[in-house]
Amino acid sequence: MSGHGTPIPMTSRRAAPLKGEAHVPGDKSISHRSLILGAMAVGETRISGLLEGEDVLDTAKAMRAFGAEVINHGGGEWSVFGVGVGGFAEPENVIDCGNSGTGVRLIMGAMATSPITVTFTGDASLNKRPMARVTDPLALFGAQSVGRDGGRLPMTIVGAADPVPVRYTVPLPSAQVKSAVLLAGLNAPGKTVVIEREATRDHSERMLAGFGAEITTEDTEEGRVITLTGQPELKPQVIAVPRDPSSAAFPVCAALITPGSDVLVPGIGLNPTRAGLFYTLQDMGADLTFENPRTEGGEPVADLRAKYSPDMKGIEVPPARAASMIDEYPVLSVVAAFASGTTMMAGVKELRVKESDRIDAMARGLRANGVTVEEGEDWWSVEGCGPEGVKGGATCESFLDHRIAMSFMVMGMGAQNPVSVDDGSPIATSFPIFEPLMAALGANLSRDNH
Numbered sequence: 001m002s003g004h005g006t007p008i009p010m011t012s013r014r015a016a017p018l019k020g021e022a023h024v025p026g027d028k029s030i031s032h033r034s035l036i037l038g039a040m041a042v043g044e045t046r047i048s049g050l051l052e053g054e055d056v057l058d059t060a061k062a063m064r065a066f067g068a069e070v071i072n073h074g075g076g077e078w079s080v081f082g083v084g085v086g087g088f089a090e091p092e093n094v095i096d097c098g099n100s101g102t103g104v105r106l107i108m109g110a111m112a113t114s115p116i117t118v119t120f121t122g123d124a125s126l127n128k129r130p131m132a133r134v135t136d137p138l139a140l141f142g143a144q145s146v147g148r149d150g151g152r153l154p155m156t157i158v159g160a161a162d163p164v165p166v167r168y169t170v171p172l173p174s175a176q177v178k179s180a181v182l183l184a185g186l187n188a189p190g191k192t193v194v195i196e197r198e199a200t201r202d203h204s205e206r207m208l209a210g211f212g213a214e215i216t217t218e219d220t221e222e223g224r225v226i227t228l229t230g231q232p233e234l235k236p237q238v239i240a241v242p243r244d245p246s247s248a249a250f251p252v253c254a255a256l257i258t259p260g261s262d263v264l265v266p267g268i269g270l271n272p273t274r275a276g277l278f279y280t281l282q283d284m285g286a287d288l289t290f291e292n293p294r295t296e297g298g299e300p301v302a303d304l305r306a307k308y309s310p311d312m313k314g315i316e317v318p319p320a321r322a323a324s325m326i327d328e329y330p331v332l333s334v335v336a337a338f339a340s341g342t343t344m345m346a347g348v349k350e351l352r353v354k355e356s357d358r359i360d361a362m363a364r365g366l367r368a369n370g371v372t373v374e375e376g377e378d379w380w381s382v383e384g385c386g387p388e389g390v391k392g393g394a395t396c397e398s399f400l401d402h403r404i405a406m407s408f409m410v411m412g413m414g415a416q417n418p419v420s421v422d423d424g425s426p427i428a429t430s431f432p433i434f435e436p437l438m439a440a441l442g443a444n445l446s447r448d449n450h
């Protein structure tokens with residue numbers, strides 16, 4: 001089992017006005033998919049702007065173990081020489097996906113229809129997370145799996161030697177499950193159909209089409225019906241990874257709650273299945289604008305400008321928006337603490353099975369810092385303290401969750417007293433340049449416990 005080494009305590013003290021440009025790293029979802037689809041194409045896929053966080057590096061290592069050649073040219077430029085659909089070799093050793101649910105679930109899908117046996121593991125966070133949501137549909141293709149109690153890692157999957165295509169309705173809103181089924185469908189003959197009742201991020205569909213697969217999406221009464229024709233020859237691509245809206249969320253939210261701030265976050269992917277946080281912040285009255293909207297690499301992109309917003313109001317976040325901002329609720333709850341009135345977040349039970357139970361983790365830390373939080377199984381609400389009213393002063397547990405650690409660091413920038421986390425090391429999974437990037441804007445972060 002992998003770990004994160006020695007914990008890194010971190011403290012965020014009230015920041016000077018945040019000013020300047022924040023060039024956040026590449027999109028994590030698209031980075032994983034670039035490596036995996038590159039490994040399933042025949043020939044050289046060139047990737048620029050790849051997120052070089054631990055999660056994605058673990059996926060790169062895994063693709064090498066399956067036989068693809070993966071080359072890091074430096075500066076975010078990578079090449080993947082793929083082995084083709086159905087060309088995965090059996091890895092010599094256990095595949096360790098570290099902290100990454102996306103990595104492990106997508107790779108399970110990609111190998112499940114090849115006649116190879118693979119054992120997967122991860123860190124203490126990943127090894128607690130549910131995998132049956134992926135292995136259940138993979139069993140329909142003919143793959144077998146055996147894991148720990150409750151469908152947890154470490155887990156071994158025996159890929160199907162004679163896979164059959166499936167028709168599967170995803171029972172929960174999860175792009176990882178949808179994508180695992182689509183990737184498995186690549187090496188099954190005939191048409192694999194995935195139906196999702198709620199639209200989740202559609203990077204897999206867009207990228208599969210880009211790699212030359214025959215894939216269609218239809219909005220019907222049942223939901224979104226995605227049909228993939230199996231056993232294509234995927235054509236290698238040149239991919240420019242857009243910058244990650246889920247990472248942009250941190251400097252954007254930091255600027256909204258730090259007096260005097262004006263921050264530009266250029267080149268952010270604004271795929272409608274990902275951009276829910278930004279519309280929610282605007283609904284709360286945030287001074288947040290989209291500048292220079294354009295299309296890059298098939299994805300909508302804009303420069304985000306965020307300014308200090310002392311007049312934000314709590315709102316009811318529309319549950320229908322949950323999937324498009326699922327990773328952003330932790331930092332939204334911090335902004336909600338600096339607004340006036342209550343912010344209600346419902347329809348979010350998936351937050352309980354992320355890198356941590358994110359409702360529990362945020363509720364504990366917010367309460368310790370003087371913020372009132374109520375919660376139920378699939379909802380929580382935060383009572384705003386107003387723009388100057390968050391006390392701070394406490395140390396929060398990050399529970400091996402990068403987004404929990406970064407959210408509390410953001411909170412410290414606007415709170416009356418410093419805010420600490422017990423362990424900021426997981427930040428490196430998705431946003432390895434978080435500390436220098438925030439410091440360059442004017443944040444006051446240090447590696448200590450106040």
Ligand code: S3P
Pocket residue numbers: 028029030102173174175176177179201326327350
């Ligand atoms: C992701 C899907 C989401 C998200 C995760 C990335 C993806 O997970 O939380 O950070 O790249 O497909 P779920 O599929 O569990 O909702």
